[in-house]
Amino acid sequence: MSKILVTGATGFVGKQLILSLLERGHEVYAICRIRGTRVFSDDKPNLFYIWGDLRNPDTYREIPQGIDAAYYLVHSMSGIVANLSDTEEQVARAFVNGIKETGVRQIIYLGGIINDERALSPHLKSRLLVETILNESKIPTTILRASLIIGAGSASFEIIRDLCAKLPWMVVPKWVKTPCQPIGVQDVLFYLTGVLLNEACYNKTFDIGGPEVLNFKQLMQNYAAVGGGKIRMLEVPFLSPRLSSYWLFFVTSVRFSLCYYLVESMKSSTVVRLDEIQSILPHTCLTYRESIISAMEQTSSHQLVSTWMDAWDTEDENPDIAHYIETAKNGGLKDERRVPIKASRDIVIDRIWRIGGETGYYVFDWAWYLRGILDKMAGGIGLNRGRRDPAEIHVGDSIDFWRVLVADKKKGCLLLLSNMKVPGKAWLSFQLVENGTGTYLVQTALFQPSGILGYLYWYSLYPIHCFLFQKMAKAIGKA
Numbered sequence: 001m002s003k004i005l006v007t008g009a010t011g012f013v014g015k016q017l018i019l020s021l022l023e024r025g026h027e028v029y030a031i032c033r034i035r036g037t038r039v040f041s042d043d044k045p046n047l048f049y050i051w052g053d054l055r056n057p058d059t060y061r062e063i064p065q066g067i068d069a070a071y072y073l074v075h076s077m078s079g080i081v082a083n084l085s086d087t088e089e090q091v092a093r094a095f096v097n098g099i100k101e102t103g104v105r106q107i108i109y110l111g112g113i114i115n116d117e118r119a120l121s122p123h124l125k126s127r128l129l130v131e132t133i134l135n136e137s138k139i140p141t142t143i144l145r146a147s148l149i150i151g152a153g154s155a156s157f158e159i160i161r162d163l164c165a166k167l168p169w170m171v172v173p174k175w176v177k178t179p180c181q182p183i184g185v186q187d188v189l190f191y192l193t194g195v196l197l198n199e200a201c202y203n204k205t206f207d208i209g210g211p212e213v214l215n216f217k218q219l220m221q222n223y224a225a226v227g228g229g230k231i232r233m234l235e236v237p238f239l240s241p242r243l244s245s246y247w248l249f250f251v252t253s254v255r256f257s258l259c260y261y262l263v264e265s266m267k268s269s270t271v272v273r274l275d276e277i278q279s280i281l282p283h284t285c286l287t288y289r290e291s292i293i294s295a296m297e298q299t300s301s302h303q304l305v306s307t308w309m310d311a312w313d314t315e316d317e318n319p320d321i322a323h324y325i326e327t328a329k330n331g332g333l334k335d336e337r338r339v340p341i342k343a344s345r346d347i348v349i350d351r352i353w354r355i356g357g358e359t360g361y362y363v364f365d366w367a368w369y370l371r372g373i374l375d376k377m378a379g380g381i382g383l384n385r386g387r388r389d390p391a392e393i394h395v396g397d398s399i400d401f402w403r404v405l406v407a408d409k410k411k412g413c414l415l416l417l418s419n420m421k422v423p424g425k426a427w428l429s430f431q432l433v434e435n436g437t438g439t440y441l442v443q444t445a446l447f448q449p450s451g452i453l454g455y456l457y458w459y460s461l462y463p464i465h466c467f468l469f470q471k472m473a474k475a476i477g478k479a
Contacts, residue, residue: 001025006030006071009039024193033052068197070102106196108192111143112265121268123261142195152294152296154307159252161223163220175266253384256379312396342479351476353407381401385398401419
């Protein structure tokens with residue numbers, strides 16, 4: 001049994017990699033930035049958690065000695081920063097300095113394919129810088145470079161899916177004809193696990209990709225064809241990357257920073273050139289259409305292991321779920337609605353657990369939709385994110401513009417933290433309370449204002465909240 005460290009553990013690839021490593025009998029140590037977050041909702045043998053920021057030296061003191069290999073799956077894409085390379089460099093150097101003390105035998109990094117180092121987007125440039133830092137660490141390092149990763153819940157797949165589902169025709173920039181070599185997430189996992197402690201892969205860089213070279217226009221046309229539809233595109237020369245990013249942001253469920261970095265990278269060719277890995281790990285990858293069909297099937301059957309939404313988007317220093325929960329208990333302004341439930345406890349719990357996504361909020365869904373649009377206009381995530389599963393909720397899940405902090409069916413308690421762009425912090429909680437006369441639903445909207453703008457925000461919306469939240473509580477508890 002090998003000891004394996006995984007950074008970026010709650011990300012799209014990280015979660016699925018951990019599952020693959022556990023299935024192979026490894027002992028896995030998952031580093032999560034937000035204290036209290038978990039990779040999976042249930043306990044798994046041989047999975048251990050380390051909470052902390054990779055830039056903090058204290059984080060590495062929690063890592064046990066004798067780590068055999070460390071996966072570096074971290075990318076600073078949660079926000080648009082002018083000094084992306086500086087941020088990536090800071091994290092990578094801290095990682096190298098910290099991981100050396102564990103006696104690690106191999107570092108494995110998943111980066112992006114680079115065909116021309118002279119014409120790189122800031123995103124790809126930062127990934128190349130990380131490669132350089134890891135290669136200079138004197139620890140045997142394996143670099144895997146991938147183009148677009150296609151899988152149920154991946155940002156690339158969700159963007160393509162949203163565009164094809166919502167727009168029968170679209171205006172596109174001229175660089176939709178840039179070639180790329182997409183790869184299915186199943187094949188990425190094959191290579192990530194195949195190079196593990198494989199000495200033939202030490203100190204080498206490999207490009208990994210599917211069997212086809214396609215441009216972005218063909219990616220969307222193929223997706224539409226698989227779904228039995230057709231999409232029409234008009235190419236124009238004047239769509240800048242930032243303008244294209246805003247367009248993707250409003251149409252798709254993916255946050256703006258991800259849209260921005262993906263669009264910037266679309267201008268660069270990402271075709272497999274360094275293919276020596278085929279002689280070391282022979283493997284037939286899925287075609288693009290096969291990857292799409294697999295992703296569609298997983299999405300429709302709600303069998304998503306991970307999504308791009310799983311990674312938390314917070315700028316808080318030393319974030320801690322327990323702190324968010326405690327703050328909600330202690331504080332601020334609140335709107336509390338207490339209504340007797342007229343349906344059975346199980347029915348009401350089911351309604352609470354289905355809130356958001358396609359189910360909506362039981363009353364005035366148009367108002368929630370409008371709130372989502374306003375949040376998008378303010379740079380927030382909006383309602384497009386939806387939810388992973390229509391009926392099940394686990395701590396850490398995202399529901400529209402909420403993040404789940406507590407989900408306890410036995411206690412009848414659900415606590416959501418708002419990810420909306422508001423001047424303060426907001427929560428929405430549901431709690432079933434029993435007394436001598438029956439069972440009540442206590443629904444509470446809480447707000448911790450930040451400065452005078454926070455108070456103005458709360459009190460300007462208070463009349464609307466009073467009306468909306470009372471109606472919502474009654475709708476959830478009705479017979």
